[in-house]
Structure formats: C-alpha cells, structure tokens
Amino acid sequence: GDSVTQMEGPVTLSEEAFLTINCTYTATGYPSLFWYVQYPGEGLQLLLKATKADDKGSNKGFEATYRKETTSFHLEKGSVQVSDSAVYFCAEETSGSRLTFGEGTQLTVNP
Amino acid sequence: DAGVIQSPRHEVTEMGQEVTLRCKPISGHDYLFWYRQTMMRGLELLIYFNNNVPIDDSGMPEDRFSAKMPNASFSTLKIQPSEPRDSAVYFCASSLDRGPGNTIYFGEGSWLTVV
Numbered sequence: 001g002d003s004v005t006q007m008e009g010p011v012t013l014s015e016e017a018f019l020t021i022n023c024t025y026t027a028t029g030y031p032s033l034f035w036y037v038q039y040p041g042e043g044l045q046l047l048l049k050a051t052k053a054d055d056k057g058s059n060k061g062f063e064a065t066y067r068k069e070t071t072s073f074h075l076e077k078g079s080v081q082v083s084d085s086a087v088y089f090c091a092e093e094t095s096g097s098r099l100t101f102g103e104g105t106q107l108t109v110n111p
Numbered sequence: 112d113a114g115v116i117q118s119p120r121h122e123v124t125e126m127g128q129e130v131t132l133r134c135k136p137i138s139g140h141d142y143l144f145w146y147r148q149t150m151m152r153g154l155e156l157l158i159y160f161n162n163n164v165p166i167d168d169s170g171m172p173e174d175r176f177s178a179k180m181p182n183a184s185f186s187t188l189k190i191q192p193s194e195p196r197d198s199a200v201y202f203c204a205s206s207l208d209r210g211p212g213n214t215i216y217f218g219e220g221s222w223l224t225v226v
Binding site: 041046089100101102104 | 144
C-alpha cells in the first residue's frame with residue numbers, strides 16, 4: 001500500500017540553524033502532500049500543503065516543494081527558533097480525504 | 112469557531128473495563144476520522160466516516176473496538192474490554208470535502224491508559 005517515509009529523528013539544532021526534514025512518498029499519480037506539526041500535548045495542526053507537482057507550500061517560514069520526479073516533499077526552514085520544537089509529520093492524501101502519515105520527526109531547537 | 116472537541120482528555124482505567132471516547136467534529140464537515148497514536152506504531156487510521164456512514168474500518172484492531180456516528184455532530188469510539196496494549200492517544204479529526212488537498216483538523220486527543 002501507499003506509504004510515506006521521513007528522515008529518522010530526533011533532530012537537534014541550535015537556534016537560527018537551517019532545517020531540512022526529508023520526506024518521500026509512494027502513491028502513484030499526483031496525491032496532495034502535507035506537513036503537519038504536533039506541539040507537546042496537542043493534536044496535529046496543518047503546517048503547509050501542496051496539491052500538484054512543482055507547487056511550493058509555505059507557512060511560518062517553513063517551505064516544501066512537491067517534486068514528482070523524486071517523489072519528495074522535503075520540509076525546510078532557513079532559521080529555526082526554539083518555538084519550532086515539535087514533532088513534524090509528512091503525509092500524502094490517498095483517497096477521499098484520507099491521509100497516510102509518516103513516522104514523525106522530533107525536532108528540538110536549543111537556545 | 113470551535114475546533115474538533117474530544118472527551119475525555121485523559122482517562123485511566125483498569126483492564127477489562129469499557130472505555131468510550133467521544134468526539135464532536137467541526138460543524139459542517141463531511142468526514143470524520145479516528146486515529147490512534149503510539150510510540151511503536153506512530154499514527155494509525157482506525158476508521159473514517161463520510162456523511163455519518165463508515166467508509167473504511169480496516170484499521171480497527173479487533174472486535175473489541177467499535178465506532179459509531181449517530182449524527183453529523185457526534186461520534187464515539189468504544190473499547191470493550193480494554194487491555195493495557197490499548198494505551199495510546201486517540202485523535203478524532205474532521206474535514207470538509209472540497210476535493211483534493213482537504214485540510215484535516217484534529218482534536219487535542221484523548222490520552223488513554225489501561226492498567
């Protein structure tokens with residue numbers, strides 16, 4: 001079945017460092033792709049999304065570009081903050097609004 | 112606007128007891144999802160409904176789990192009897208069907224511990 005693979009965590013960075021979290025998907029066709037973020041003790045929140053190839057999703061300084069040729073949707077941020085510490089989930093939409101999530105990547109940003 | 116509302120937020124119960132988790136989706140949303148999150152298995156989709164009708168329950172672990180959606184504003188996930196391995200965070204989520212790329216909105220989760 002369809003699956004999403006994220007780079008293994010945890011990831012620990014210093015404030016203002018550059019962040020990349022890799023994500024690849026397996027669904028055929030052109031599934032919509034998402035990044036969700038989960039802060040401690042909370043549910044998941046949509047961070048950004050892209051619905052077609054070459055689209056770039058962006059929000060709060062985070063970006064991800066839908067790359068059909070490499071089936072990837074890597075998350076990037078140029079300068080992370082302590083408040084970005086959270087778990088990040090990549091997801092693909094398989095059918096009928098149903099999402100398949102990756103394993104999640106724990107990010108810790110130290111001051 | 113209120114988001115997805117789940118109750119209880121935390122529950123500790125003894126093995127063998129019945130557990131009922133409740134969810135109120137965002138008003139007007141067509142889809143409702145129940146997910147389970149554990150350290151070992153990550154986020155798993157248990158079941159989802161479209162317009163109150165169960166569409167796919169293939170993720171429900173076994174017969175001890177059941178879910179209902181009697182109306183558009185309420186759903187329950189029941190575990191009977193509960194076992195320690197059911198300890199997890201259970202998330203309810205909902206979305207509006209607008210075609211590809213729908214945003215799914217999650218509740219804050221019900222943290223279940225079975226001892």
